[in-house]
Amino acid sequence: MSMSTATVPTGPVASVRTRPWSHSLPRALHPGAWWLWALGCAVAASRTTNPLILALLVAAVSVVVAWRRTEAPWAMAFRLYLGLAGFIVLVRVGFRILFGADGTTILIGLPRIQLPEPFAITLFGPVSAEALLSGLYGGCQLGAMVICVGAANALANPKRLLAAVPGALYEFGAVLVVALSVFPQLAESVQRVARARRLRSGQGRRHFLRQVMMPVLADSLDRSLDLAAAMDSRGYGRRGEVAAGARHLTSVLLLLAAGGMCVGAYAALDTSGATPGWLGAVALGTSAVVAGTAFRLAGWRARRTRYRPDRWRAAEAVAVVCGLVPAVVLSWLSSADPTLAYPSVSPLVWPGLTVPGLIGLLVAVLPAWATPPPPDSAGSKPSPPPADSTSPKAVPAPTDPTISQATPPSADPTSSEAASPPAGPADSRATPPCRPRPDPAATDPAPPAPEAEEA
Amino acid sequence: MSTADPLGGGRSGRSGRSARPIPVGPKSALMLTLVSLAGLAMFAWPLFRPAQPATVQHAGDAPFIFIVILPLLILLVMVQLTERGMDAKALAMLGVLSAVIAALRPLGAGLNGVETVFFLMILAGRVFGPGFGFVLGCSSIFASALLTAGVGPWMPFQMLASAWVGLGAGLLPERMFGRPVRGWREMAWLIAYGIVAAYLFGLVMNLWFWPYVSGFGQAGLDYVPGGALLDNLRRFLVFTLVSSTAVWDTGRAITDTVLIAVLGPGVLVILRRAVRRANFDPVVEFTPVTDE
Known part of the structure; x- marks a missing residue:
């Protein structure tokens, strides 16, 4: 065990996240599994306003995110969701103060302001503990749901998720993949146009929007036509005959x-x-x-092959069950023990917690250990394979070629799985089009043979 | 295959209308209408909902059911709209425009009510047609949610509302009094539509948000479950007026107006040039030689 931890040259961050008792090899979990797990937690949060339960749930979700996220940009956005949840709580409590809700336990006595007739409302007024708490409880519920969704965002790779869309939604998924791939190029386009503008000594901020945005828009539309031509020439748009x-x-x-x-x-x-x-x-x-x-x-209308599909294995099932259990437990609690799930604010009661609820919540944190650690993320350098690896899966396979690959889409429209040209009915068993692999994956063994997608 | 339903279902320009990258046939129109009505009901449920018995357990579930169902309905529309398969050029343009809109969206995030995405959605809907506008509204909000803004329970509702904005822009009249609407008339139409869309967007998004923030304990503002339709509507309008019309919606309308007026003519030229270059019109059909 000590040898294997010593030979994983993944830097300090990754070595912290690789638990010594985790025997599974690093791989990305199926994004759908993360979404189902997070949605289960969100459902659990929607069935209670008990701040203790919600705090535990948020803590469990945060632990999983902290241990299982990658360094990808979408994973870094989790703190934004935390901030948003805090903002929601503040807004709801703030509204209670601004609009002075009723209550008996007065904390602060603010004067009332009566607005003129068309509004017929009063602002401020005495601030009661009941009003503040009801705002806090409601805000905590919404905030916990937002955090659960944020956890799914942080853990699931959106491009892999889009690659798994069913054939009927192929076009919509492909549009989104194009959008995600083109997005980084816009910054480069803006820089290029701005540089050209500076060279023409157009320094002032006058007409900045017009002089920069117009060329960028024209440029990107031209680029989209190039991309379309590239896709057409690779056989996109071939459709099977459907009666x-x-x-x-x-x-x-x-x-x-x-x-x-x-x-x-x-x-x-x-x-x-x-x-x-x-x-x-x-x-x-x-x-x-x-x-x-x-x-x-x-x-x-078109059968498509999928290159390196994400497989659904035991760890995925475990993650989904770990999300389902809190949802079921809290749904049961909310009907079996409403005073626990929805603690009363009037009269003021300290919210409680029971053992079944606690166990149901603790299940939500299990994916932090029960799932394989994420592979080395896209932002860091590709690391050499571990010396003691015998399994080909130990090679840090580039899970997402589109990230390390900065080529314009016109050069390689097939850079993401979902955008790969659809194979027509005649050649649905054909191998995916050859493309240069940008990273030192020469040691990468032959990828699993593409499987014909179940039509 | 009959000639009444050519490949692409109306892609070949009919009766002088310019070609549409995503045609809306009768079935798609029916689907769009049905889902739009259902979506409207999901925005407006607080107004119509009957009074709840106090013992009902799932009284608070309505928004959560809709959060699940609305994305499914949007997916159904997407399947129907792209049922014949999408042209590669339309697909690439949708993707690129979605990326541009996703890049524009954070520009206005720091400022109250400055909404920088609508003007491009409106102009693109105008040039590319209602079907394209609808899909663009959905895909751009989805892409920007994945890239910057974040996925949340509000996203399906934003998607549908933006899709309506794009759809409506595509439905603006192409010809009036026998002549095509171009030049300053077109700008006037677009600006007027932009202002209307800004306020309506704010209205429906508020309507969705209202029951969540409700419960101020104020008769004048609160959502009253099961209250009379007009009473709730009046309370809602007061809530909207107080909370967002003055700042958010007006800011959005002003942004729309300024951006369409300043950038509109140029963007329209660029988009129309792209349509001309993409040439959505001709459909190559190979028919076996027959002995007619």
């Missing part, structure tokens, strides 16, 4: 699914008794099935 009947069926199914979701949402909300209680669940479930069928049908 007109199948297309009509797809459209009808899509419409049915949309209508069913509306009915389901309405029935789930209508608690007045006009609609039977089971209708909501049935309509939502049915429309989900119909939508899935429509997605399948729409995906038939």
